[in-house]
Amino acid sequence: MTRILLALIAGGLFGAGLFISGMTDTSKVQGWLDVFGNWDPTLAFVMGGAIIPMAIAWILTNGRKPVVGGEFPSPPEPKLGRNLVLGSILFGIGWGLAGLCPGPAIASLSYGGWPHWVFFTAMLAGMVLAPMARAQLDSAVPAE
Amino acid sequence: MLNSIPTDWLYGLGGGLLIGLGGAVFLLGNGRIMGASGIVGGLVDGSGKSNMAERLAFLAGVFLLPVLLYPMFSDVDTHATTNIAVLIAAGLCVGVGTRLANGCTSGHGVCGISRLSLRGIVATVFYIMAGGLTVVLFRHLLGVI
Numbered sequence: 001m002t003r004i005l006l007a008l009i010a011g012g013l014f015g016a017g018l019f020i021s022g023m024t025d026t027s028k029v030q031g032w033l034d035v036f037g038n039w040d041p042t043l044a045f046v047m048g049g050a051i052i053p054m055a056i057a058w059i060l061t062n063g064r065k066p067v068v069g070g071e072f073p074s075p076p077e078p079k080l081g082r083n084l085v086l087g088s089i090l091f092g093i094g095w096g097l098a099g100l101c102p103g104p105a106i107a108s109l110s111y112g113g114w115p116h117w118v119f120f121t122a123m124l125a126g127m128v129l130a131p132m133a134r135a136q137l138d139s140a141v142p143a144e
Numbered sequence: 145m146l147n148s149i150p151t152d153w154l155y156g157l158g159g160g161l162l163i164g165l166g167g168a169v170f171l172l173g174n175g176r177i178m179g180a181s182g183i184v185g186g187l188v189d190g191s192g193k194s195n196m197a198e199r200l201a202f203l204a205g206v207f208l209l210p211v212l213l214y215p216m217f218s219d220v221d222t223h224a225t226t227n228i229a230v231l232i233a234a235g236l237c238v239g240v241g242t243r244l245a246n247g248c249t250s251g252h253g254v255c256g257i258s259r260l261s262l263r264g265i266v267a268t269v270f271y272i273m274a275g276g277l278t279v280v281l282f283r284h285l286l287g288v289i
Contacts, residue, residue: 011205021159049160066175087245092274094237126239
């Protein structure tokens with residue numbers, strides 16, 4: 001039960017932060033990416049603000065266990081790989097096209113209107129298709 | 145001094161702190177990395193069956209808080225495109241791309257960079273570059289978005 005409650009609180013903080021920061025406003029996200037237009041630096045403040053508590057949290061994991069028990073995630077893998085690069089490029093293209101990424105896409109569903117539902121549905125479809133895309137890639141050019 | 149800083153930047157910083165606090169609660173409380181694409185993706189491709197309730201509770205929070213906050217703010221507009229082809233193409237790219245890369249702005253960006261994960265940093269460099277080039281191409285050269 002604690003696990004569920006903490007997940008709800010974490011999600012609530014995330015959703016509130018996305019709403020207040022302006023990251024559900026596609027013009028602010030595209031404004032950040034638009035270095036040759038009317039550049040909007042807001043996203044850098046959001047990222048900076050988010051990384052501070054998160055960095056402290058990572059430091060606090062040292063020598064501790066999660067509140068609900070179990071283990072903390074293992075240290076990050078140093079291996080980069082093709083899927084990381086190709087996937088990130090594909091994600092960046094979609095992010096630039098619509099100005100939405102997965103978190104803000106969910107946070108904005110209640111007030112963004114129908115375009116947000118179209119994007120969200122297509123994103124879910126993409127996530128369903130992703131394992132197939134990965135398998136195709138691996139059979140064409142096996143990851144090392 | 146605060147008067148000289150655009151309000152949007154302060155809201156960005158404040159909202160960012162809340163985002164990071166959410167990630168901190170999820171990590172220190174549940175031992176999980178707060179990555180939106182992984183949490184949703186695990187639900188739709190079946191890989192997250194073992195902790196479905198936790199994922200749904202997190203997503204309920206993400207969805208519901210803006211519902212509560214929305215009436216307190218005036219003129220909230222998401223300025224989303226109404227071009228259906230662009231919305232569908234963008235959604236598919238984000239869905240496939242984030243799952244292939246195993247993360248998005250929250251997982252690779254916020255949670256990865258904050259622990260100096262090389263994968264998180266490299267992913268962030270690539271999606272920002274790809275996003276920037278996409279906006280240049282589709283806004284300034286093609287005029288689609």
